[in-house]
Amino acid sequence: MKKSVTAVFLSCVVLLSVLLQTPNRSIVYAAEGEPQELYARSAVLMDADTGRILFSKAGDEKRAMASTTKIMTCILALENGDLESVVTASKNAVRQPKVHLGVTEGETFYLKDLLFSLMLESHNDSAIMIAEHIAGSVEAFARLMNEKAKELSCTHTYFITPNGLDAKDDLDFHHTTAEELATIMRYCVNSSPKKEEFINITGSKEYRFSNCDGKKQYYCRNHNAFLEMMDGAFSGKTGFTGEAGYCYVGALEKNDKKLIVALLGCGWPNNKGYKWVDSKKLMSYGLDYFEKRKVWKELEMKNLYVEDGIDGNHPFRKDTEVEVEVKNPDPTWTMLLHKEEQLEVKLQRKNKIQAPIRKGEKIGILLYRLDDKVVRSFDVVSKEAVRKVSYQYYLKVVAKTYFTRIYQLGL
Numbered sequence: 001m002k003k004s005v006t007a008v009f010l011s012c013v014v015l016l017s018v019l020l021q022t023p024n025r026s027i028v029y030a031a032e033g034e035p036q037e038l039y040a041r042s043a044v045l046m047d048a049d050t051g052r053i054l055f056s057k058a059g060d061e062k063r064a065m066a067s068t069t070k071i072m073t074c075i076l077a078l079e080n081g082d083l084e085s086v087v088t089a090s091k092n093a094v095r096q097p098k099v100h101l102g103v104t105e106g107e108t109f110y111l112k113d114l115l116f117s118l119m120l121e122s123h124n125d126s127a128i129m130i131a132e133h134i135a136g137s138v139e140a141f142a143r144l145m146n147e148k149a150k151e152l153s154c155t156h157t158y159f160i161t162p163n164g165l166d167a168k169d170d171l172d173f174h175h176t177t178a179e180e181l182a183t184i185m186r187y188c189v190n191s192s193p194k195k196e197e198f199i200n201i202t203g204s205k206e207y208r209f210s211n212c213d214g215k216k217q218y219y220c221r222n223h224n225a226f227l228e229m230m231d232g233a234f235s236g237k238t239g240f241t242g243e244a245g246y247c248y249v250g251a252l253e254k255n256d257k258k259l260i261v262a263l264l265g266c267g268w269p270n271n272k273g274y275k276w277v278d279s280k281k282l283m284s285y286g287l288d289y290f291e292k293r294k295v296w297k298e299l300e301m302k303n304l305y306v307e308d309g310i311d312g313n314h315p316f317r318k319d320t321e322v323e324v325e326v327k328n329p330d331p332t333w334t335m336l337l338h339k340e341e342q343l344e345v346k347l348q349r350k351n352k353i354q355a356p357i358r359k360g361e362k363i364g365i366l367l368y369r370l371d372d373k374v375v376r377s378f379d380v381v382s383k384e385a386v387r388k389v390s391y392q393y394y395l396k397v398v399a400k401t402y403f404t405r406i407y408q409l410g411l
Contacts, residue, residue: 041265066239069164
């Protein structure tokens with residue numbers, strides 16, 4: 001009997017230790033349909049309209065990004081360069097490793113043609129030529145890249161090269177995160193003044209051009225196979241280096257949804273197709289389990305009690321009330337939400353206030369929350385101004401009342 005009790009006790013101890021050491025996978029919340037197995041070490045699915053992260057796997061971890069770097073190179077060239085300007089190949093550009101266009105020193109091209117070379121074939125020499133043409137040197141162009149990253153609030157991204165080859169300097173290594181790579185892509189296809197040009201280049205299946213003297217002909221084929229894999233795919237960029245592995249960033253628009261996928265470290269040779277498997281899973285998740293919903297809610301707004309406020313209808317009343325309203329309401333507001341998600345709406349406001357108050361004075365805020373995070377807020381303001389009662393005010397009221405009464409009596 002003692003042995004059996006001891007055995008049970010020891011079994012309980014072992015079971016308890018296992019439970020304490022084993023991650024609580026069974027109680028980790030996973031939304032319906034959420035991808036459970038991805039090849040990528042870092043992966044993100046983003047709503048391109050709002051920038052909201054719909055799914056993230058190690059999305060904030062710094063990783064090498066390979067040629068997905070070139071989306072930044074391309075958008076900076078479009079925003080800062082003249083597409084018809086002539087670009088000359090330097091010795092530095094000629095020395096770049098494959099994949100390359102194979103230029104010779106002194107050879108000239110139009111900037112527009114090099115952007116197709118950059119984005120369709122991912123030519124490393126074209127990236128150097130573009131960087132030197134736009135900023136004067138690779139180093140100066142890298143500064144432009146990092147300035148743009150900061151402008152987009154990408155604080156965990158650092159550029160050294162315009163082509164994405166693995167690199168380190170005294171400050172850091174060439175890297176980004178999946179979340180910030182998606183943010184940069186969102187800017188390229190959604191916000192940049194040159195977004196149409198960017199989409200046209202990255203969505204092209206092929207492109208032919210010659211150098212400026214017309215003596216050499218070049219042909220580019222888009223290596224973004226995802227453009228043909230899912231209906232609605234319209235832009236993207238692949239990448240690979242020994243440190244980064246296979247990488248991909250792409251955009252898709254379908255059924256009133258615009259989605260962005262970013263993958264870093266998505267397999268190494270011979271697993272080139274892993275990035276397409278992951279991209280399909282994430283895009284399908286976004287299309288199948290998220291829906292655009294009208295989320296605006298009309299709330300009843302009680303009047304604001306104003307202490308020592310003048311009431312025009314009751315001149316001898318010391319206090320008054322004033323109507324309030326939501327400033328700049330958005331009744332047509334829609335948001336891409338998971339089928340299981342619900343926004344929480346909370347009104348925080350004052351119920352009374354001391355006069356005087358201005359018309360449009362803020363007295364509260366209307367908060368829309370999702371997963372305890374505020375996704376949008378609206379000020380609640382007074383619809384009218386209210387003056388404060390005073391001794392002089394009562395003298396005027398008494399005087400006006402007296403003379404009005406005299407006039408009425410005909411005295």
